[in-house]
Amino acid sequence: MRIIRFSNEQSVPVLAAITLESKVYSLPQTDFLELVKQAAEQQQTPLSLIQEIIADSQPIEKNVEELSLLTPIDAPEVWAAGVTYERSRDARNYEATGGKLDATTFYDKVYHAERPEIFFKATAARTVGPQDDVYLRSDSHWQIPEPELGLVINKDGKILGYTIGNDMSCRDIEGENPLYLPQAKIWKNSCSIGPAILLAEAVEDAYQFDIVCRIFRDGEKVVEGTANTRQLKRKFDELISYLMKDNEIFDGTVLLTGTCIVPPNEFSLSDGDYVEIEITGIGTLKNPVKLPSSKSIAFS
Template sequence: MRVIRYTENNQATLAAVTDEGAIYSLPQQDFLALVQQADDKGTTPLQIIQDVIKDSTPLAAKLEDLTLLVPIEAPEVWASGVTYLKSKEARNYEATGGKLDATTFYDKVYDAERPEIFFKSTAARTQGPDQDLYIRSDSNWQIPEPELGLVLDKNGRVLGYTVGNDMSSRDIEGENPLYLPQAKVWKNSCSIGPAIRLAETVEDPYQFTITCRIFRNEEKEFEGSATTGQLKRKFDELVSYLTRDNEIFDGTVLLTGTCIVPPNEFTLGDGDRIEIEISDIGTLNNPVKSQVRKAQATS
């Protein structure tokens, strides 16, 4: 069972999507209200949804006909780095100016007890399905980073899973690791959606298949796939470090790292389109736009 938000009569509406694709409107205001109602009744979000839809009629519209919003307005989005072998190799390549099989401090991060976790976005900065993502104006080497996102409550409980895009400027991060915030955070540099898969309906979260496709002039420029089974760290480990001596909020999303990296010669361009698909969750689609470099103030 998945949960989505869409626009109906200029209002955000919550809905459930069955595995067969039937869509049912829900009375709750948002995903967290659904979770809170389940907690208050001592039951689960899935049971609340099932109680609603057993006497309801599904929408006539199909999922692709709806104007989807972010499935949750996450107060904060955090991200994990160097959690897959492919990510470690890519970071080493960046940090050494393109040397193959190089060894750097990223090897230490990959093997260390403490994972890399960094702040990525806020609700106001996070884009949803079909919304524009921007290319950073002072970077010449940018890529999407397709990731599985954990939707958490304030205690670190995993409420569900979503699709995330942690856009990255490879040249800025490679120039100096202290530039990581600038390599990761700029206007429209993060997206999540299109749905939240309820955690209770996922038997094994290490069996998700992640696929990233990049289109240029609507022709496929790149496609890569991997599985969350390739993740070096467990999700509870990442959550435990995120919440260690740190206050998080209901609806926080933790992106768990990327396992798909386009070829080193590739960089995103204006007009590209990114699709990130995760099995049993859905496909997050975002167009790519260039930011116009702001003119410097003159006297």
């Protein structure tokens, strides 16, 4: 069972469930966390509560492709783990050494260390949803999407569901100096999540998700890469435990688990590109790429 949010004809956010038959049912709750809370209060799982609700209702007339989708949750914070896949380690080494192949750096140490790399990625205000623009950073010339499985967790670290994340990254800024990581990772519209949350209880093995990333330019596919979460070096519980060490997290926090798909080294995103990230059972997160004017990215 997947959970989405969409904007109805009155521009009001609606929570909905998508069944295995791809039928969409509106839910009475206002957001995903209210659904989880109500299920707990009634000593039910979210899945059983949804099944109870939709048993006596009819699906909406539109299919999910016709809806104006929003982020499936307004995550108060989005965090991310780095160098969790071998491919990511190799790409970071390439950046840090000015393009040397098979180079080794401190990223190898992080890859093998007991402590994982975890960094802050975004707030709700910096996070966009399906079909929203992701922004290019104006002071970078080597930018890529990073397709990642996202864990939706509560304040106790329990995994409530799985979503898709695009951790937009500046390879040149991070490669110049690792101390520049926040600038290489955080700016307005530098993170997208969606299109849905796949309930954790509906997943038999979270280490068997197939991930596909496609990048289009002028209508032509210019990059395509695939991966599977079984290639992860670290387990989800391990990443969550380090996120929570002496740290307060909030219900609805999203933890991105790292990328295993990196475009060719000579590739950089351009204004007008289009990114698709597909993960088995969750859906496809689609975002246009835009280089905004300095005025349009200023915070109000």
